[in-house]
Amino acid sequence: MEDGAEEDRTRENRGCDGTDRQSHTSPCTSLRIFLVALSFAYFAKALSGSYMKSTITQLERRFDIPSYLIGVIDGSFEIGNLLVIAFVSYFGAKLHRPKIIAMGCVLMSIGTFIIALPHFIIGRYEYETSVRWDENSTLSPAPCRAGLPAELTQDGKRLQEQSTDCESESNLSMWIYVLLGNVLRGIGETPVQPLGISYIDDFTTEENAALYVGCVQTISVVGPVFGYLLGSLCAKIYVDIGFVKMESITITPADSRWVGAWWLGYLIAGVITLLSAIPFWFLPRSLPVPGPHVQRKVNKEQKGFMKDPPHLKQKYTANEHTSFVEMAKDFIPTLRTLLAHPVYLVYLCVTVIQLNSLIGMVTYKPKYIEQHFRQSASKANFLMGVINIPAVALGMFSGGLLMKRFKLNIMGAAKFAFSTSLIGYVLSMFFFAMSCENAKVAGVTLSYDSIDEISYDKHSVFAACNKDCVCSSNEWDPVCGENGITYLSPCLAGCSTYAGSGKNTVFSNCSCVGVGGNLTANTGQCLDKDDCDSMFPYFLALSVITSFIISLGGTPGYMLLIRCIKPELKSLALGFHALATRTLAGIPAPIYFGAIIDTTCLKWGQKKCGGIGACRIYNTTAYRIAYLGLTLSLRTVSFIICIPGFILLGRQLKKEERDAMHGALSNGGTELEALRKEECVILNSDQPLHPPENSTDRHTRL
Secondary structure, rough: OOHHHHHHHHHHEEOOOOOOOOOOHHHHHHHHHHHHHHHHHHHHHHHHHHHHHHHHHHHHHHOOOOOOHHHHHHHHHHHHHHHHHHHHHHHOOOOOOHHHHHHHHHHHHHHHHHHHHHHOOOOOOOOEEEOOOOOOOOOOOOOOOOOOOOEEEOOOOEEEHHHHHHHHHHHHHHHHHHHHHHHHHHHHHOOOOHHHHHHHHHOOOHHHHHHHHHHHHHHHHHHHHHHHHHHHHHOOEEOOOOOOOOOOOOOOOOOOOEEEEEHHHHHHHHHHHHHHOHHHOOOOOOOOOOOOOOOOOHHHHHHHHHHOOOOOOOOOOOOOOOOOOHHHHOOOHHHHHOOOOHHHHHHHHHHHHHHHHHHHHHHHHHHHHHOOOOOHHHHHHHHHHHHHHHHHHHHHHHHHHHHHHHHHHHHHHHHHHHHHHHHHHHHHHHHHOOOOOOOOOOOOEOOOOOOOOOOOOOOOOOOHHHOOOOOOOOOOOOEOOOOOEEOOOOOOOOOEEEOOOOOOEEEEOOOOOOOOOOOOEEEOOOOOOHHHHHHHHHHHHHHHHHHHHHHOHHHHHHHHHOOOOOOHHHHHHHHHHHHHHHHHHHHHHHHHHHHHHHOOEEEEOOOOOOOEEEEEEOOOHHHHHHHHHHHHHHHHHHHHHHHHHHHHHHHOOOHHHHHHHHHHHHHHHHHHHHHHHHHHHHHHHHHHOHHHHHHHHHHHOO
């Protein structure tokens, strides 16, 4: 009866993984709560991160800055990670991990709110337009102004207007608040991944760890779906909605000067991130490890990768209270041991290069869709959210299931990840064939007689048809002529009169439109995209297929990182991996991708006080070659580095097999010797008066 009661108590004290309870809270319940909370935190950080990428073009236009500077803002998130990630990963693993994650979520929320702050400080958005009039007057000035009054500069701007505009332009430095808020958001995100994943892997069975990590990673990919959808919604709403009369707005969401309500999404993302911090405050510091007081069994492949020098031991566990000085002394030797792992180093190099390609591609993919296929920012974000991102989520989840289904070892996971990446690489080459022609813009992509393609310079926009007009070559206020050609402004189109207001404005007597010079033009750029509309569905289909195939190897590749190192180095390895990828990929990739994209710009916007602003139109052919060529070139380099990686991996496996055989023989001899000694003890205890010869005969028979 006592044995039965003890067995019942033991069964009640076991968690969901067969572990003994050591607290009042069920380990199974705590683990499930942690999984849900971590998944929600991943969702929140992924939502805000993807929303940041969806607002890239909006921030460019609102603060009138080029793409490379937007890359600096985007990379500032990784700078925040860089500041603290190594220490959080190492010291955080020895402290209360759930509470550290909670504090990180709170910091992320504060940073997200700071990003939205400039909207409430700076004035209203004023886009470039060459047609200005007094609302109280029924008379409107002609776009084509004859003569050259004294109060006009050579570029067609009034000196008084230019001086006033320069005074208000100082507010545009407010983009620095966006950068600082993104840095703080990066600092807050630091503990979520390394501490969260290591917490799961520490307190779950080995066979369930891959599935749990796959589920969390999948949720983290679902977050961008809502992030891009939120970006699509906000991009449709005018930035100063509620503060201006929408009837007076002459631009549409398809216009390159349009700025959506970028600030609204950051407020929503900040609230969601703040809510994700709540559950972590109530979770325990640690859970019982799988198995009653027995260290988790290390699989055969993992032993082969573990260099275990005599001086390296796990001095501190999550339940031990140690001083900061003691942990700091062990940091350098532990890091040195981690970096001496050859397979880990090769894996690190491969992932850094591939993430350069991935981050640069994802950061500017909505912009690529906008510029190359001439889609609105809202539509580009919508398509990223409902088509591309779900394919990635499904691929990562399927990869985790396949790894669990086929019980892939380290070599199997490496081959699987390499194969999927290679197939996606080959398919991505077909993107080069999916091209669109440049938009027909007079003086930029073709001459005014619509015959020759030209390279833009500020004098090419002037022709005989507009020589009598006082026009600015810097303004971007495009109008679409009846001939299907876009002109930089009504003035450069030679239009002398116009009627209507807002988006319905019609310009008449345009001397540059048509042979007779008496045709009309409408506001906005011509939407001549028949060639793009036929190619765009194929682009989307191929994008979905390649995203799914490449993401299949995401979870096996991540589990390779976890399984190739010692358990006590897990948090540090994950943290250092995140540190390296953020330093060498997350920070530089958006910057140099943006700088290379800037080289393909044909017409820059001009700041009110001089200097270039945001690009208005790109050379689509050069954009495609630069964007896709850089992406695939980086992936080519990563494949080359994989060759020595597989060689090292094979050598480690062979060494592991030899060590296993020697270990088996050594263990067999030790067990035989123990049996002999045990037999001697039994003989001596049963027959104490027998002479030693009997014992010798018995040993001989053995």
